[in-house]
Amino acid sequence: MKIALLSHVELEAGYPEKxxxxxxxxxxxxxxxxRAELDANTAARVKAVLTIGVIGLSAAEIAALPALEMICAQGVGYERIDLDAAKQRNITVTNGPGTNNVxxxxxxLALMLAITRNIAWLDTRTRQGEWTRSRLVPPAxxxxxxxxxxxxxxxGLIAERCVGGFSMQVGYFNRRPLELSEHRDWRYFPDALSLxxxxDYLVVATPGGKExxxxxxxxxxxxLGPKGYLINISRGSNVDNQALIHSLQQREIAGAALDVVDGEPQVPAxxxxxxxxxxxTPHLAGRSPESIANMMHLVLENLQAYFNQQPVLTPVA
Known part of the structure; x- marks a missing residue:
């Protein structure tokens, strides 16, 4: 008998068959x-759930799945999976670290270049016939x-690309300084404000969650100031929507490029x-044929390991 797997995400062609x-x-x-209207018979036989960090699985949803044994987060994020509720039921939780980093x-980098050189705006104006009218001089x-x-x-991958390709200086804010190799003279800052x-560019790459x-x-x-750019490829909740809107409307920062928005898929007017x-962009930074293959392969490996009574590869503590 096949194992019932509830998926919160669409799967690319070929993967349902796999x-x-x-x-x-x-x-x-x-x-x-x-998800709210899942019928009782289906809910009663679900043994595993495939989800993503921004959807997650609440305590109430876990309680509604009496046979649930495993929750797989497709990517690295798992911030909306109720780990306490899972632990109380002895439910195994896994995620996909490293599968979509590249x-x-x-x-x-695409977002950084696009907002710096104002690519989207210039493309629109050019298509409207304004070839010579624009006097915009975007910075390097x-x-x-x-x-x-x-x-x-x-x-780290973002920093390496910016250093190697654009000779940029790197500073960072973490909860504590990292032990970096000698060739990385990257500067530590104690808080986001001083960073x-x-x-000139503030890239948000931290996990989401209450902290x-x-x-x-x-x-x-x-x-960050009128010459600074904000880039968010992490979680929308890490940035105050209203504060960002105000900063952009008042030209308090030069621009922003977001792959994630708090409250997505709804975007404020x-x-x-x-x-x-x-x-x-619609939360697709981590999506490429290569990263999808990596994620799906790891999900399958974790599922097969668990249901064959073997240790999972990437458990969430």
Whole structure:
């Protein structure tokens, strides 16, 4: 008999068949309504859930799945999975660290260049026939100062690309300084405010959750200043939406590029209206054929390990 797997995410072509071949019967519930209306018979047989950090699995949802034994977070994030509720039921939780790091780092550089050179705005004006009318002189990115909030694996890849490709200086804010190799003269800052005061680019790459809620607030944005750019590829909740909207409307910062928005997939109307100093992408920094293959392979390995009574590869403590 196949193992019932509830998936909160759509799977790319070919992957449902791979899960089926591995012995899993997938039930899709990719919208809040579908998850809320899951029928009792289906809920009673679900033994595993595939989700992502921004969707997660609440205590109430866990309680509604009496046969649940395993929760798999597709990517590295798991901030909305109720770990306490899972622990009380002895439910195994896994995630996907490292599976999409390269894709996120690449997308970050794309966002940085796009907002610096105002690519989206210029593309629109050019298509409207304004070839010679624009007097915009966008700045260069080379040689500027990069500030990273959350210098983990992804933050490190971003820093390496900025140093190697654009000769940028690197500063970072973590809960504590890191032991870096001798060739990395990256500067530690004790808080986000002092990092923002120093940086030309402030990249948010820290995990989401209560500890980082609205970490980038009005004070941090003001410190970043009128020549500074904010890039967020982590979690929307790490940035204060209203403070950012105000900063962009008042030109208190030069611009922002966001792959994530607090409250996504809903985007505030005030953000939609900001066409010349804000770039938005729909939380796809971590998505590429390579990263999807990495994530799905790890999810399957963890599922098969658990249901074959072997240790999972990437357990969440």
């Amino acid at each position: 899960f089926a071949q591995a012995g899993f019967d997938i039930v899709f519930a990719t919208t809040p309504a579908q 894709s996120v780092a690449d997308h970050t 990115m080379t040689g500027k100062k990069l500030g990273i909030i959350g210098l983990g694996n992804i933050g 923002a005061e120093w940086a 980082t809620l609205k970490l980038v607030d009005a004070a941090v944005l003001k410190a 005030e953000m939609i209206a900001l066409t010349d100093n804000l770039i938005l």
